[in-house]
Amino acid sequence: MHMSKLKLLSFGGALALAATVCAAPSGLVSTSDPGKGDWPMWGGTPDRNMVSNMKGLPTTWDVAKKTNVKWVATLGSQSYGNPVVAGGQVYIGTNNEGLRDPKQPGDRGVIMAFRESDGEFLWQITHEKLAAGRVNDWPFQGIASSPLVEGDRLYYVSNRAELICADTQGFRDNENDGPVKDEKLTAKVDGDIVWKFDMIEEVGAHPHNLANCSPVALGDLIYLSTSNGHDESHVNIPSPKAPSIIAISKKTGKLVWEDNSVEDRILHGQWSPPTVGKIGGVDQVVHAQGDGWIRGYEAVSGKKLWEFDTNPKDAVWPKTRNEVISTPVVYEDKVYIANGQDPEHGEGVGHMYCIDATKRGDITKTGLVWHYDKIRRSISTPAIVGGLVFQPDFSGFLHCLDAKTGQVYWTHDMFAAMWGSPLVADGKLYLGDEDGDVVVMQAGKEKKLIAEINMGSSVYSSPVPANGVLYIMNRNQLFALTGTAAAPAKASASQ
Ligand SMILES: [Ca+2]
Numbered sequence: 001m002h003m004s005k006l007k008l009l010s011f012g013g014a015l016a017l018a019a020t021v022c023a024a025p026s027g028l029v030s031t032s033d034p035g036k037g038d039w040p041m042w043g044g045t046p047d048r049n050m051v052s053n054m055k056g057l058p059t060t061w062d063v064a065k066k067t068n069v070k071w072v073a074t075l076g077s078q079s080y081g082n083p084v085v086a087g088g089q090v091y092i093g094t095n096n097e098g099l100r101d102p103k104q105p106g107d108r109g110v111i112m113a114f115r116e117s118d119g120e121f122l123w124q125i126t127h128e129k130l131a132a133g134r135v136n137d138w139p140f141q142g143i144a145s146s147p148l149v150e151g152d153r154l155y156y157v158s159n160r161a162e163l164i165c166a167d168t169q170g171f172r173d174n175e176n177d178g179p180v181k182d183e184k185l186t187a188k189v190d191g192d193i194v195w196k197f198d199m200i201e202e203v204g205a206h207p208h209n210l211a212n213c214s215p216v217a218l219g220d221l222i223y224l225s226t227s228n229g230h231d232e233s234h235v236n237i238p239s240p241k242a243p244s245i246i247a248i249s250k251k252t253g254k255l256v257w258e259d260n261s262v263e264d265r266i267l268h269g270q271w272s273p274p275t276v277g278k279i280g281g282v283d284q285v286v287h288a289q290g291d292g293w294i295r296g297y298e299a300v301s302g303k304k305l306w307e308f309d310t311n312p313k314d315a316v317w318p319k320t321r322n323e324v325i326s327t328p329v330v331y332e333d334k335v336y337i338a339n340g341q342d343p344e345h346g347e348g349v350g351h352m353y354c355i356d357a358t359k360r361g362d363i364t365k366t367g368l369v370w371h372y373d374k375i376r377r378s379i380s381t382p383a384i385v386g387g388l389v390f391q392p393d394f395s396g397f398l399h400c401l402d403a404k405t406g407q408v409y410w411t412h413d414m415f416a417a418m419w420g421s422p423l424v425a426d427g428k429l430y431l432g433d434e435d436g437d438v439v440v441m442q443a444g445k446e447k448k449l450i451a452e453i454n455m456g457s458s459v460y461s462s463p464v465p466a467n468g469v470l471y472i473m474n475r476n477q478l479f480a481l482t483g484t485a486a487a488p489a490k491a492s493a494s495q
């Protein structure tokens, strides 16, 4: 299968993972996810560092023989929204080729909810495609946003560039939550929208190919990339005044702040989702934007604190100058980011940086901790743990670097493009590739391959741990994998 047919869009969501440590005693390990429970957003936690202390995840399974497979859910034909798990349910973005409801036919973006315990399908919300077509809403890409779940609400970005706030119980609670109460479909298998914020109407966004953002929140505010970008000419920017990043109030569903530092310098599109972390004692939102710069904002006020150019000054778009599709990761007052390009652009030179985000202003020089240039273009998000950075690239190499110095400890050739990102859990790294292979590696300074397992079709997503179960998605199926040998597979979700 060729990427040119796919036009990529998986970005933000598709990529991210984390790392772990192994070699270090557990007391020294800095871990984002305590490993005890849910995985309620892209990256697991607002710092987007896909590292977990979860024990007992499987290191071997067989999807054909159903070994260590707890359940399998059937999705659409392409699925770029990574799974999230919260409150006993699993949510995923996909397309409508699975056609669970004949009353909602044709190409649509779809969010599905499944029961965590057995994979039973609970409800879905489908979104018709935008009339503008591929320029704003590429065919058959579905929803590429990973929802953010808090309590009984989930937030995601539809293929129509709307931030949707929905009820986790859908209409199964026999209640239509509002203000949005005009849903046409209100059966138990239908989702219940609470409110929506249309980024095209409200802030003039012109999403290039697909709005894909995976929301992140701090307090009352939800942070979003607008995906504003070029039109089909790849020269013209129809909405140069539209913001790159916006903050929306959960309580009111209204815009609180916005920033458009990029103006008319967008190289292509904007698909990297924002990250939240406390850096130097300040709550920051960090966002990689369409001009190839990454910027930090004071989270509550939206005041811009710093900006950093991820390209050498002599780089030339699109040959050597890159955009940023990966998600930034915040780790110990630093920001880690790799740049790259739309998979449709193929392979090329890449750059990875560690940035001191306690600095202010243009920190391209003053905030540079290290620059690693032995990487190819990447759309994957690093996992950082125990002083090690695990960063895949789109040419198929996984790089293990020293988090403080950028020194390379080892690389591993996956022999296939990587769209997704690594998860590190309990000292082991999980990472999938376009050939559908998932590797399990020791997450340490010494390279050690523990297992390589094929998932039957391309893995564009990132492995997710929740409540002792490992979730891995291929193009059209979600697998819940357990470490308890011989757990009988259930097929309930595939009906
Ligand atoms: Ca409801």
Ligand SMILES: [Ca+2]
Pocket: 176, 177, 178, 179, 180, 181, 182, 183, 192, 193, 194
């Ligand atoms: Ca409603």
